[in-house]
Amino acid sequence: MPAVGNSVARKDGIGKANGSARYADDLTFPGMIHGRTIRSTIPRGRVKSIRFDFDTAGFTIVDYRDIIGRNSVDLIEKDQPFLVEQEVRHVAEAILLLAHEDRERLNAAHVEIEYEEEKPLFDPEQSSEIFKKIDIMKGDPASALATADLVVEGTYRTGHQEHVYIEPNGVIAIPEEVEGQKGVAIFGSVQCPFYVIKALRCLLGAHPPIRVIQTETGGGFGGKEEYPSMIAGHAALLALKSGRPVKIIYDRTEDMVATTKRHPAIVRHRTGVMRDGRIVAMDIDVLMDGGAYVTLSPVVLSRGCIHAAGPYRCDNVNIRGRTVFTNTPPNGAFRGFGAPQTEFAVEVQIERVAEALGIDSVELRRINALRRGDTTATGQTLREDTSALMVLEEAVRRTDFLRKRERYKGTNRALGLSLFYHGAGFTGSGELHLKSKARLELTPTGVRIATGSTEIGQGTRTTHAQIVSDSLGIPYEDVEVAQPDTARVADSGPTVASRTCMVVGKILENCAHEMKERLNGLSPADFYARNGAFSVEQMYEPPDWIKWDDAAYRGDAYATYGWGCDVVEIEVDPDTFEVRPLKLTAVQEFGRPIHPALAKGQIEGGTAQGLGYALLERVVMRNGAMANSQLTNYTIPTTLDMPELDVVMMENPYPGGPFGAKGLGELPMDGPAPAIVNALRYMGLDVREIPATPELIASCTAAA
């Protein structure tokens, strides 16, 4: 039986279920002490004075003057400091670090900081500091808008979203001597161990030996992509100064207030259509609130803009995007990476265009859905692996959408639909620049996968082992997966962008083919017994047809796309406007599932996050800080909030992926919010913003 395509026993083993799996906070090391971060309490200003209102004996205290290298988190830019020197740009910015062996004394220590406050900027529309601008131009949208039969305009808003991985961020830094050189080892809950290496090299200078070991990670969703570099830097500084292992584990409130969130966005559409339903022009303006530092905002904006026209054909498109500074904690990576914001906007806009034309919105989507041979906004010609119509028709058929929608008219129930797509892997030439590597090592009993790709719940270990097993023609049980330790594994690039199965899996497939040739018919064990160990390392080669112009934002944005159509059935309380999703049908095409049960889990879990985004998850910002920074008042879906889920996995193999697989992780996040809001529209509720809380819906009806 092949491993691929079957829901084989996962490589995680039983440890996650019996409590033996070790997460960062479960680890202790001899002599370990605890670290704590002292943070700014104002959104903008300067530090005037710092006073310690406690007996500092026995404490390790670190400020920016303890930094040997450069006080910058090295990401896209180097603008964000590990520790404030003087200027404060947001609430919860790290200023000082304390460590002590007694956690109670540590937490009781009071530091008084005096500031010179300045007027903060919170409104992104008022911000003149632009982190990144994007302008995508196709055809002549101005002329097309002028000659269109009808132009529909609309503004759509999406709020922050907090990741709520159930394991808060945390790392342990351990002073480590390698060949006489003092360095540091980081054990932590991280998605991208090599990002941490890059950041620490900048912080600590080029010399100290540094390694990063990923511990079992209790959820990521993008929230442990870039921020762990900051925490690791803090722990490393404390460990190097104290000479002892230092553990920093955030509590929930600290995690929610200080770490990244999904970028809030304002998206404006002007769509030109003809009476027959053809979309002839799309003019789209995207604004994202980046927060106080650049972090990943330019690439979040990029993905958001590329997806902003939705899965629709249109010859004349202009998408202008900008992400700007505000005095709020930096926003960052979150599953979907800009696309959930812009796809929400375009899907509600499509619904409104249909309303304006008097055409059924399913029919409007049929007319305009991208087909093979069509070009996207960036001018990419789509190939065989284009499935917009396939998922749309299946979702409509399966839910009896058209008839049921009619039947619900005038009741407190409604159906809503969304059509969406998601590019897999890094954008444009990103994968080419990444030069990701993967390694396969022969062991006495089989092979070992040695990559930096992290298991964060999505099934990296399992799907990679399945791909290697079938490519090499050896039993799945004979494939083991090394724990990511940057000193011992190949840098396979970050575990982000729905790339781990598709891109890293592909390198592993190639490694397995090379290894198979070298084994020359022998089993790994036999070969090892006769000739000893060897390993195979390869680098990713993106498909040669990918052409991308980063300056003009033109070309093949992604090697392939996943496609989805969600249909949600809701019930609305006519008095309180509370929305209750009853059933959600998610029809999604992502090439081919390597492990059907894990793939289904990605769709179900991503759909749940999308429903939370649509209805429940409202981040309340007060004076530049998250005011509802507890799970008591920031609510994610519970068992009682979730509707019945009907998941349909359709296949349309991508020739460039291992066994036809495309990326999947982010796709399910794009669909639920517009489906929910479109259902509300059928009830006459003109909602153009998420989360669609009862208060928001009530205000929409009041305005109407």
Place this chain on the structure above:
Amino acid sequence: MKFVLNGATTDVKAHPMARLLDVLREERGLTGTKEGCGEGECGACTVLVNGEPVCSCLIPVSQVQGADVVTIEGLGDDHPLQRLFMNEVGAQCGICTPGMIMAAIALGPSPTLDDVKIALAGNLCRCTGYSAIYRAVLKWRAMPDANVAASATR
């Protein structure tokens, strides 16, 4: 302070107001019980006290004096429900899983889907959307020896 922990009488030295969660994790080394929020909202720290699921982050250890406390470790290393959580992908990242299992293990026989949802309503999972968790729990409860395995933890 004495109580029964996973079937054996234990005597702990902690301050009476120490959180049961900290006593379990730090004094007893039972790190299978997780902290997700520290305020009883997420359920990652769920243990059984006299057979009832409770959030161990909310109760001082003095409150379990003389009581019967069962943690995930008390179910052994290979309980059928643990295996089903892995096989059905009811566990993805796994951080909510021990608490989820401790909440589910207290379910009565032959639960309906709604019974399962209500029993697990205090346990947050951010990975699965819960469907796979229902599949695991319902399959476990449909197993012939499930009742035996459950009663052994009481």
